[in-house]
Amino acid sequence: MSGYDKNIRFVSLSSGSSGNCFLISYNGTNILIDVGIPYKKIEECLRNFGLRFDDINAIFLTHSHIDHIRAIKQCAKINKIDIYGLKDTLQYIINTYDITEDYEDLFHIIYGSEVITLDNGFDVEPISSYHDVPSVCYQITVGDINLAIVTDLGCFTKKMLSRFNKLDILVIEANYNDDMLDESTKYPEMLKRRIRGGDGHLSNKECAEFIKEVYSDRLKKVFLAHLSIETNTPSLAQTEVINNLNLLLDKHNGEIPDINVLDRFEITEIYKGEN
Ligand SMILES: [Zn+2]
Numbered sequence: 001m002s003g004y005d006k007n008i009r010f011v012s013l014s015s016g017s018s019g020n021c022f023l024i025s026y027n028g029t030n031i032l033i034d035v036g037i038p039y040k041k042i043e044e045c046l047r048n049f050g051l052r053f054d055d056i057n058a059i060f061l062t063h064s065h066i067d068h069i070r071a072i073k074q075c076a077k078i079n080k081i082d083i084y085g086l087k088d089t090l091q092y093i094i095n096t097y098d099i100t101e102d103y104e105d106l107f108h109i110i111y112g113s114e115v116i117t118l119d120n121g122f123d124v125e126p127i128s129s130y131h132d133v134p135s136v137c138y139q140i141t142v143g144d145i146n147l148a149i150v151t152d153l154g155c156f157t158k159k160m161l162s163r164f165n166k167l168d169i170l171v172i173e174a175n176y177n178d179d180m181l182d183e184s185t186k187y188p189e190m191l192k193r194r195i196r197g198g199d200g201h202l203s204n205k206e207c208a209e210f211i212k213e214v215y216s217d218r219l220k221k222v223f224l225a226h227l228s229i230e231t232n233t234p235s236l237a238q239t240e241v242i243n244n245l246n247l248l249l250d251k252h253n254g255e256i257p258d259i260n261v262l263d264r265f266e267i268t269e270i271y272k273g274e275n
């Protein structure tokens, strides 16, 4: 990881089925990926980094589920922040939150294959994924760092995997443990099928398989994200992913990337360039 730009900051403000939000800052440009927690909570988190909503240049949305868009109405109406998302995602927001024509200029349609370059050489690349509503993951290049945020997907294909460059940092969903999902009495069978299905979420084992597919010597940090509170625990996710990845890569602990779990509610500093 040599040559990292000094002004990069990559932070998880929240991760899980109760809300997802990431902040990426680079050379004075600040973006949020998803705004799935309350507006006030995001405001409070931003304050930790000396930022306000007015400092946010753009919001990129993965999909229209509430745990990814909870604060979007205020971000549009109060702060008039540019919002990027798939056509279906934006249409859902405009219909649901009664966004009038006055605000429609803020909404920018993205496609699952088009790189968006912001000021300061900040490249954001949506990659179509597989979920029960139209969804994308994001690959982001800031300076010479490649990072990806991959959550809310039931499966992955060769075509999807071929879109990822050699990553330095990967945030990847580890939603559930197979046995805990089987044994859950809270979830009806239909919901269990949805979670397991190709349009649902990744299990801990599938998460390890995804990491194996994008693995290179360059990948140093992996953060497990979007854990279910019902059917996973942070320690189980970490152990299961590490054990499976060791097997898949035929390596031992210490030879695979650092694998940590993002906190559900607390801020996790994923990467910060040295000053
Ligand atoms: Zn979600």
Ligand SMILES: [Zn+2]
Pocket: 063, 065, 131, 152
């Ligand atoms: Zn979702």
